[in-house]
Amino acid sequence: MxxxxxxxxxxxxxxxxxxPSRLLAGALVLLGAAAALAVLASEMPRGLAWPLAVASGLWGLRLARDETRRPxxxxxxxxxxxxxxxxxxxxxxxxxxxxxxxxxxxxxxxxxxxxxxxxxxxxxxxxxxxxxxxxxxxxxxxxxxxxxx
The missing domain is CATH 2.30.29 (PH-domain like)
Incomplete structure (x- = not known):
């Protein structure tokens, strides 16, 4: 034609x-909390377990914060x-x-x-x-x- x-x-x-994904940030927070609970549920001495549990929970929060701040x-x-x-x-x-x-x-x-x-x-x-x-x-x-x- x-x-x-x-x-x-x-x-x-x-x-x-x-x-950045809010879904990923939420998953990182949950993983940090799960790590803290896993340390507390282990047979680690309580004097070492509590600081490690707090550190792992805070680390999960830090990773989530860093993820949400990516440009x-x-x-x-x-x-x-x-x-x-x-x-x-x-x-x-x-x-x-x-x-x-x-x-x-x-x-x-x-x-x-x-x-x-x-x-x-x-x-x-x-x-x-x-x-x-x-x-x-x-x-x-x-x-x-x-x-x-």
């Missing part, structure tokens, strides 16, 4: 915001596979799915490894589908051998 619009095979990039990050997953965070390109991004949890691992410009997770309370179902599609397109463009050399 002469008047039909030309279609493009390039899709819009997937733009996601990562923010918000803006991620872009374009079709060409050049993933960026806050405008800076990342190297070797790998997205792993564990049920509804999306775990992203990458290297920065200095070669240091980083990782973060999108928990179900921070990544709605529509964004999760969009991320699956964007990550799948990036994986499809890589040259992977079907068999070991």
């Amino acid at each position: 002469a008047n039909s619009p030309t279609s493009s095979s390039v899709s819009a990039p997937c733009r996601l915001e990562w923010r 918000v990050q803006h991620w872009v997953f374009p079709a060409d596979g050049r993933v960026t965070v806050d405008g800076v390109r990342v190297r070797e991004p790998v997205l792993v799915w564990r049920g509804p949890l999306a775990i992203l691992r990458w290297r920065d410009g200095q070669g240091r490894r980083h990782g973060l997770g999108w928990w179900p309370d921070t990544l709605p179902a529509a964004a999760r589908r969009e991320l699956r599609l964007a990550a799948g397109m990036a994986d499809a463009s890589r040259d992977r051998r079907p068999m070991a050399p």
Whole structure:
């Protein structure tokens, strides 16, 4: 058809915001409390058990506080596979799915490894589908051998 619009095979990039998970922070508090109770339930002498129980409970609270204070990050997953965070390109991004949890691992410009997770309370179902599609397109463009050399 002469008047039909030309279609493009390039899709819009997937733009996601990562923010700390309240679900994870709550789990860290519960783990700290469980560790404290486990120490108190053990046969450790009470003079050592109580300080260790208090320390483990406080450590769980500290981990939860640190998690909630992490800065918000803006991620872009374009079709060409050049993933960026806050405008800076990342190297070797790998997205792993564990049920509804999306775990992203990458290297920065200095070669240091980083990782973060999108928990179900921070990544709605529509964004999760969009991320699956964007990550799948990036994986499809890589040259992977079907068999070991």
